[in-house]
Amino acid sequence: MICALVPASDSRAAGKLVAALLTCDLPRYREAHKAFVKALVLKGYDQSNVEVITQTPNPDLISWSNSVRKFNAIGADVIVAYGTSAALAALRESHDIPIVYADVYGPVETGVAKSMVSSGRNIAGVSSKVPLVTLVKTAMDLKPIRSLGVVCASREEGSQVQLKEARRIAAQAGLVVVEANLASSAGFDAALASLFASRVDCIYVTECTVGSRNFEKIVHRATDLRIPVISQMPGAAHKGATISLEADPVEQGQVAAEYVARILAGKRPAQLPVVTPKRVDLIVNMKAAKSLDLNVPFPVLTAATRVLK
Numbered sequence: 038m039i040c041a042l043v044p045a046s047d048s049r050a051a052g053k054l055v056a057a058l059l060t061c062d063l064p065r066y067r068e069a070h071k072a073f074v075k076a077l078v079l080k081g082y083d084q085s086n087v088e089v090i091t092q093t094p095n096p097d098l099i100s101w102s103n104s105v106r107k108f109n110a111i112g113a114d115v116i117v118a119y120g121t122s123a124a125l126a127a128l129r130e131s132h133d134i135p136i137v138y139a140d141v142y143g144p145v146e147t148g149v150a151k152s153m154v155s156s157g158r159n160i161a162g163v164s165s166k167v168p169l170v171t172l173v174k175t176a177m178d179l180k181p182i183r184s185l186g187v188v189c190a191s192r193e194e195g196s197q198v199q200l201k202e203a204r205r206i207a208a209q210a211g212l213v214v215v216e217a218n219l220a221s222s223a224g225f226d227a228a229l230a231s232l233f234a235s236r237v238d239c240i241y242v243t244e245c246t247v248g249s250r251n252f253e254k255i256v257h258r259a260t261d262l263r264i265p266v267i268s269q270m271p272g273a274a275h276k277g278a279t280i281s282l283e284a285d286p287v288e289q290g291q292v293a294a295e296y297v298a299r300i301l302a303g304k305r306p307a308q309l310p311v312v313t314p315k316r317v318d319l320i321v322n323m324k325a326a327k328s329l330d331l332n333v334p335f336p337v338l339t340a341a342t343r344v345l346k
Contacts, residue, residue: 055088056090056092065270069286072294080295092107117297118136121142121149121195125148125149134159135160137297184214184238185203185240186232189219222247229258260328264329266278273320279322281318285317317342323345324345
């Protein structure tokens with residue numbers, strides 16, 4: 038979905054122009070952007086003095102790059118990028134316009150920022166990184182795990198960072214990692230079939246686009262084989278994950294609005310540190326656990342910040 042762009046001259050009549058790029062059309066990005074617009078209004082930037090335009094292109098490098106080029110052409114004052122792929126595209130295509138990112142898993146690891154103290158360039162924002170080790174250990178408390186299936190995408194930097202973390206954690210815990218690379222929607226069924234054929238004990242879905250869009254399908258097929266699914270993607274538990282560890286999309290949008298307001302007031306992005314998420318939920322889905330004939334230990338319930346019944 039692509040929202041109509043406003044000519045630069047029209048937007049200038051209203052004041053500043055803020056251009057938002059969503060990596061793809063997913064609820065987590067829409068929720069974050071909704072919170073961003075609301076928070077920006079509360080900071081004094083409404084339709085009387087700022088124009089906010091959005092683009093949600095096809096999730097591929099050419100489409101992300103083209104969107105940023107359009108933002109450059111119309112003279113955006115700030116670009117807001119939701120997701121790692123959108124943030125990296127903005128960095129590649131826009132060198133003069135300040136960029137604010139949200140929902141980027143591991144800004145330093147993905148190359149979005151040079152350090153947590155400063156990006157060292159014309160970009161700043163909020164990380165969505167939460168501790169994968171907590172998610173994996175909680176799953177291991179739920180049932181014995183010898184092999185961990187990881188659903189990922191080789192072309193998405195955020196997904197690859199999560200895959201590397203999963204490998205490291207698995208090595209420390211003595212687990213075998215089996216990867217399912219969802220490079221495209223066309224290969225979804227084959228990749229998933231290969232993963233299930235490996236008889237993994239648990240499936241971890243990274244933030245890859247194809248995995249996000251087909252999350253409920255993954256859960257459905259895994260449930261038939263009595264395999265729990267875990268993830269760090271916002272909304273995963275409500276889509277059937279047995280356990281999820283989720284950064285709050287609303288907080289992501291609110292922090293992005295705070296940074297955009299500071300930049301519009303004259304702050305340079307390189308002067309702003311990477312913000313780490315404070316609102317993080319460890320969610321246990323009791324309905325999903327029951328469908329897998331799993332008994333949830335009391336310590337797991339105690340550690341959870343939310344329980345879905």
